[in-house]
Amino acid sequence: MRTPAVVPVTGFVGQFFTGVGLLFRGVRMYARNxxxxxxxxIPALITGALFMTGFLALAFVVPDLATTLTPFAEDWAGWARGAIRVSAALAVLGLAGLLGVLTFTAVTLAIGDPFYERISERVEEWYGGTPNAVEVSWARSLRRSVADSARLVAVSLLIGLPLFVGGFLPVVGQTVVPAIGAVVGGWVLALELVGSAFYRRGLGLRDRRRALRAVRPVALGFGVAVFVSFLIPFGAVLFTPAAIAGATLLARRSLGEPIERP
Structure with missing residues (x-):
C-alpha cells in the first residue's frame, strides 16, 4: 500500500497551530526523559517562589491601588465607582501578569542558563546536531542573554503601558486587551526562548528577529501557547524546560534545519 503524501500545513491558522504543537512536542520530550x-x-522553582510571593503581595494591596488610581471616581454613583475600580484592579493585575511572565522567563533563563543550555543541546543532538556550532563561554553567554532579555522586557514594558491604560475600558479591557497582551507576550517569549539555540550558532537578537519573522505564524503559535501555559498556577515552573525544548525546534525550523528525528 502506498503511503499518502504528507500535505504541508499552510495558512496562518494552520501554521499557528503548528507552533502550538512545538510546545507539546517539547512537553513529550521532557516527560520521556x-x-x-x-x-x-530547580531554576524554575527558585524563580517561581520569588515571583509567587511578589504576585500574592500585589494581589493583597491591589484594591488600595485601584482606589489610588481612580480618585476621579470618588463622587460617582456606587455601581459606576465599583465598576471602574474593578477594571483598574484587573488592569494592574493584567499588567503585572504580562510583565511577570516575561521577566520570569528572563530571570529563570539567567539563573538556570547552564541547565537550559544542556536541555537545548540534548534536543539538538536528537535531531542531527548543531550546524556551524560556535563555542561560547558560559560568562559571555550569560552576559549576552541578560542584555538581550533586558531589551526585550523594556520593549514589552513600552507596549504594556498602553495595554494597561486600555484595561480600564469596561468589557474591551477584559477581553480584547488580554488577547493583545497574549500575542505581544507570546512573540517576546518566542524571541527569548530561542536565544540559546541562536547563540550556539553565533547568532544574536537581530538574527532571531529576522528568522522568526520568516515563520511568524509558527512563532506566534508557540509563543502564545507558552504564554497561556505560564498563566496556569505553577505552569511557569512546570513548562519552562519543555518550552526550552520546543523553542529549540522552533529555532531549527526558522533556520531551515530538520526537526524530525533522523
Missing amino acids: PGLVLLGI
Whole structure:
C-alpha cells in the first residue's frame, strides 16, 4: 500500500497551530526523559517562589491601588465607582501578569542558563546536531542573554503601558486587551526562548528577529501557547524546560534545519 503524501500545513491558522504543537512536542520530550526534569525544575522553582510571593503581595494591596488610581471616581454613583475600580484592579493585575511572565522567563533563563543550555543541546543532538556550532563561554553567554532579555522586557514594558491604560475600558479591557497582551507576550517569549539555540550558532537578537519573522505564524503559535501555559498556577515552573525544548525546534525550523528525528 502506498503511503499518502504528507500535505504541508499552510495558512496562518494552520501554521499557528503548528507552533502550538512545538510546545507539546517539547512537553513529550521532557516527560520521556527524567534527566531533563531534574535539569530544568530547580531554576524554575527558585524563580517561581520569588515571583509567587511578589504576585500574592500585589494581589493583597491591589484594591488600595485601584482606589489610588481612580480618585476621579470618588463622587460617582456606587455601581459606576465599583465598576471602574474593578477594571483598574484587573488592569494592574493584567499588567503585572504580562510583565511577570516575561521577566520570569528572563530571570529563570539567567539563573538556570547552564541547565537550559544542556536541555537545548540534548534536543539538538536528537535531531542531527548543531550546524556551524560556535563555542561560547558560559560568562559571555550569560552576559549576552541578560542584555538581550533586558531589551526585550523594556520593549514589552513600552507596549504594556498602553495595554494597561486600555484595561480600564469596561468589557474591551477584559477581553480584547488580554488577547493583545497574549500575542505581544507570546512573540517576546518566542524571541527569548530561542536565544540559546541562536547563540550556539553565533547568532544574536537581530538574527532571531529576522528568522522568526520568516515563520511568524509558527512563532506566534508557540509563543502564545507558552504564554497561556505560564498563566496556569505553577505552569511557569512546570513548562519552562519543555518550552526550552520546543523553542529549540522552533529555532531549527526558522533556520531551515530538520526537526524530525533522523
